[in-house]
Amino acid sequence: MSDQFEPVIIGFTCNWCSYRAADMAGTARMKYSPNIRLIRLMCSGRLDPTFVLKAFAGGADGVMITGCHPGDCHYVEQNYKAMRRFVILKKTLAQLGIETGRIKLLWASAAEGAIFTDEVNKFVEQVRELGPLQWPTSGGGLEKMFAMPEQMLVKEVSA
Amino acid sequence: MTEKIGVYVCHCGSNIAGTVDVADVAKWAAEQLKHRGVVIARDYKFMCSSLGQELIEKDIKELGLTRVVVAACSPHLHEKTFRNACKNAGLNPYLCELVSIREQVSWVHSDKVAATEKSKAIVAGGVERIIWHEPLTPLRVPIHPATLVVGGGIAGIQAALEIADGGTHVYMVEREPSIGGHMAQFDKTFPTLDCSACILTPKMVDVGNHPNITLLTWAEVTHVDGYVGNFQVTIRQKPRYIDTATCTGCGICQEKCPKKVVDEVFEAGLGYRKAVYTPFPQAVPKFPVIDRENCTFFQKGTCKACEKFCPTNAINFNQEETTLQIDVGQIILATGYDLFDARRIPQYGYGRLANVFTSLEFERLTNAAGPTGGKVFLRDGVTVPKSIAIIHCVGSRDKNYNNYCSSICCMQSLKFAHLAHEKTGAEVYNFYIDIRTPAKAYDEFYQRIMEEGTHFIRGRVAEVTDAARNPGEEGKLIIQAEDTLIGKQRRIPVDMVVLSAGLEPRHDAKDVGRMFGLSCSSDGWLIERHPKLDPVATMTDGIYIAGVAQGPKDIPASVAQGAAAAARVMGKIQQKEVAMEPIRATVNQDKCSGCRICNNLCPFSAILFHEDKMVSEVNPALCQGCGTCVAGCPAGAITGTGFSDQQILAQLEGLLLLNVKRLEPEPVPA
Numbered sequence: 001m002s003d004q005f006e007p008v009i010i011g012f013t014c015n016w017c018s019y020r021a022a023d024m025a026g027t028a029r030m031k032y033s034p035n036i037r038l039i040r041l042m043c044s045g046r047l048d049p050t051f052v053l054k055a056f057a058g059g060a061d062g063v064m065i066t067g068c069h070p071g072d073c074h075y076v077e078q079n080y081k082a083m084r085r086f087v088i089l090k091k092t093l094a095q096l097g098i099e100t101g102r103i104k105l106l107w108a109s110a111a112e113g114a115i116f117t118d119e120v121n122k123f124v125e126q127v128r129e130l131g132p133l134q135w136p137t138s139g140g141g142l143e144k145m146f147a148m149p150e151q152m153l154v155k156e157v158s159a
Numbered sequence: 160m161t162e163k164i165g166v167y168v169c170h171c172g173s174n175i176a177g178t179v180d181v182a183d184v185a186k187w188a189a190e191q192l193k194h195r196g197v198v199i200a201r202d203y204k205f206m207c208s209s210l211g212q213e214l215i216e217k218d219i220k221e222l223g224l225t226r227v228v229v230a231a232c233s234p235h236l237h238e239k240t241f242r243n244a245c246k247n248a249g250l251n252p253y254l255c256e257l258v259s260i261r262e263q264v265s266w267v268h269s270d271k272v273a274a275t276e277k278s279k280a281i282v283a284g285g286v287e288r289i290i291w292h293e294p295l296t297p298l299r300v301p302i303h304p305a306t307l308v309v310g311g312g313i314a315g316i317q318a319a320l321e322i323a324d325g326g327t328h329v330y331m332v333e334r335e336p337s338i339g340g341h342m343a344q345f346d347k348t349f350p351t352l353d354c355s356a357c358i359l360t361p362k363m364v365d366v367g368n369h370p371n372i373t374l375l376t377w378a379e380v381t382h383v384d385g386y387v388g389n390f391q392v393t394i395r396q397k398p399r400y401i402d403t404a405t406c407t408g409c410g411i412c413q414e415k416c417p418k419k420v421v422d423e424v425f426e427a428g429l430g431y432r433k434a435v436y437t438p439f440p441q442a443v444p445k446f447p448v449i450d451r452e453n454c455t456f457f458q459k460g461t462c463k464a465c466e467k468f469c470p471t472n473a474i475n476f477n478q479e480e481t482t483l484q485i486d487v488g489q490i491i492l493a494t495g496y497d498l499f500d501a502r503r504i505p506q507y508g509y510g511r512l513a514n515v516f517t518s519l520e521f522e523r524l525t526n527a528a529g530p531t532g533g534k535v536f537l538r539d540g541v542t543v544p545k546s547i548a549i550i551h552c553v554g555s556r557d558k559n560y561n562n563y564c565s566s567i568c569c570m571q572s573l574k575f576a577h578l579a580h581e582k583t584g585a586e587v588y589n590f591y592i593d594i595r596t597p598a599k600a601y602d603e604f605y606q607r608i609m610e611e612g613t614h615f616i617r618g619r620v621a622e623v624t625d626a627a628r629n630p631g632e633e634g635k636l637i638i639q640a641e642d643t644l645i646g647k648q649r650r651i652p653v654d655m656v657v658l659s660a661g662l663e664p665r666h667d668a669k670d671v672g673r674m675f676g677l678s679c680s681s682d683g684w685l686i687e688r689h690p691k692l693d694p695v696a697t698m699t700d701g702i703y704i705a706g707v708a709q710g711p712k713d714i715p716a717s718v719a720q721g722a723a724a725a726a727r728v729m730g731k732i733q734q735k736e737v738a739m740e741p742i743r744a745t746v747n748q749d750k751c752s753g754c755r756i757c758n759n760l761c762p763f764s765a766i767l768f769h770e771d772k773m774v775s776e777v778n779p780a781l782c783q784g785c786g787t788c789v790a791g792c793p794a795g796a797i798t799g800t801g802f803s804d805q806q807i808l809a810q811l812e813g814l815l816l817l818n819v820k821r822l823e824p825e826p827v828p829a
């Protein structure tokens with residue numbers, strides 16, 4: 001056993017293209033890093049950015065969001081919405097002190113098992129280099145992080 | 160604890176058990192997930208077998224399981240199987256979750272320890288998720304009995320006839336003025352050497368006359384809406400400038416039209432047609448079209464020869480483009496192929512050296528109804544070639560162009576060799592890299608062609624040139640190729656070269672895929688639901704593919720696929736209604752603030768806004784279940800059935816459970 005840091009990656013895949021790309025990689029026995037665990041969504045547009053925050057808060061070191069190629073969305077154009085949300089999410093993460101290298105957006109069609117595996121491998125290496133995510137998650141997690149500082153709360157002023 | 164969860168881990172023979180310690184996964188689930196409601200965890204050799212399913216059914220009945228998690232293959236493969244097993248045992252099928260430890264673990268990882276750990280995490284994810292599942296009922300929608308067939312080649316024709324004979328209505332849309340497709344251009348078909356037109360035109364006539372078929376040629380689909388059972392299709396009917404009610408198809412307009420045009424489509428550029436034309440004499444329907452681009456009247460404002468001579472006054476220059484709306488329940492796409500453009504391989508000289516022909520051009524030369532009346536001539540139109548080289552795999556099996564085998568070229572080239580012998584008595588050289596003759600009576604045909612004296616030279620041709628090196632090569636085309644069977648370079652001078660060009664997806668296959676909600680493979684062919692077991696269905700329910708649009712294939716295979724797609728369509732029509740996944744969004748109107756963000760997110764216009772109550776509502780018949788509105792709702796007022804926030808977040812917690820136990824799991828609902 002090596003002592004090298006094994007990042008935990010959560011992958012969100014859409015039902016129509018990228019989940020099938022993962023299936024295709026399986027059927028074709030294309031090996032890739034076991035660090036990624038997938039959650040199937042119907043569409044990349046279903047990805048609520050809070051899922052990503054929750055993943056980081058829960059101990060993930062990286063999050064990969066995958067969908068159909070632009071123009072190929074099963075739901076016409078919802079991956080474009082995912083793309084826009086991704087840009088905002090990246091900025092938000094940066095402001096929270098999370099390196100933007102910990103998040104990745106990938107377009108993979110059902111036929112692109114090889115692209116899927118290559119990109120997973122590359123992303124795992126990228127996150128491995130960033131090291132474990134040091135986020136204050138113990139006890140309270142997100143709620144504590146986002147809690148309003150006391151002095152900012154409106155205090156009752158006596159007449 | 161109200162839920163009783165059963166966990167079933169499949170060995171899949173050694174497919175999973177070879178890399179994942181399945182017994183350990185089951186044991187871990189039973190012990191570590193007990194507090195989450197897991198009452199039983201088993202591993203079994205083949206969960207999808209009837210014995211495996213019985214195991215689940217027995218546990219549901221005896222142990223009173225309320226939730227089932229199966230860790231096996233991809234849900235795309237066996238979700239239905241296990242949902243049915245649950246249903247048989249009286250459990251709502253949507254209380255079953257299939258998690259993939261084969262495609263996502265055992266087949267893609269080699270480290271047994273890591274694979275087992277990952278499997279545990281995935282099982283935990285499934286267990287956490289299933290807690291939040293609700294019993295669901297599939298939406299049942301009626302199937303509109305009419306069917307749309309796009310493309311009037313042999314695959315589309317076969318599909319349309321099967322369905323129409325079955326008693327339901329078919330709309331056939333074809334872009335060209337006549338149906339028939341590429342098959343109508345051929346003279347003979349391999350390996351039987353049947354006359355192509357003789358076997359095809361009766362079928363075309365059947366399509367034209369069938370009471371159950373509405374034939375729309377010179378028309379294109381422009382828009383598709385709806386879902387399985389209820390598609391609304393918009394069709395653009397291009398103006399023919401011929402009144403089909405009065406036209407008798409007598410052909411006088413074509414005789415009288417003074418404008419000759421090179422026919423690039425049907426005659427592959429070798430012959431002429433008029434500006435008013437039917438592509439070939441047996442065209443169905445028999446009505447000609449006026450080609451606006453080349454018609455003297457449309458270009459210069461005078462002529463009208465066709466109008467003057469038409470005995471029934473059927474010419475109508477005022478016709479306009481019309482759009483047509485039809486409702487259909489299902490759609491078959493048989494949009495065919497384009498021939499590989501041989502100009503893309505400049506060293507073969509097509510387009511530069513006059514006597515280099517493509518396979519389609521050679522088909523037209525040999526066709527009795529073709530531009531030369533079936534005589535094989537060189538480009539000068541009079542000389543009969545004394546030697547012909549046929550080059551296989553042009554643009555196929557070549558990573559510079561197309562990686563795949565075009566499947567028909569070997570047999571087609573053998574057929575050409577035979578026809579060349581028959582019609583010219585020339586020496587014929589076939590340059591091949593492999594001969595592939597796997598179907599019925601194909602190899603026997605190959606042997607026959609060899610006995611006829613065709614020379615077979617194995618090796619990819621490097622170059623076709625007219626640069627002679629010795630007097631014997633003067634005025635000839637020289638094939639420079641390595642003969643890999645004797646290990647030597649050879650130069651063979653010939654009079655004519657035929658390039659067996661490969662098949663390529665239609666230039667607009669991607670756009671067609673997009674319009675119908677299908678995807679294309681990296682080569683551009685439309686993707687089937689499963690390459691082996693579901694070759695004509697697609698990932699979009701209610702849409703099927705047949706013929707070469709799905710991948711290169713010959714006439715028998717295209718016909719078989721057309722019939723197969725028809726059988727699938729008729730099966731659905733017989734059922735009268737179809738069950739749709741109940742994955743739909745719903746708005747909790749108490750929480751909705753009426754911000755209308757979701758309204759703009761929906762591409763299906765499924766979200767209505769009630770001005771009076773200032774809240775939004777999802778129309779479940781239009782909702783496709785993508786969930787973009789769920790993710791976009793700032794008030795959290797929209798829930799996506801089957802993919803709710805709770806379900807996804809719970810799965811996330813499960814997946815992360817092993818590595819970091821930092822999250823407090825949400826309390827199990829009472």
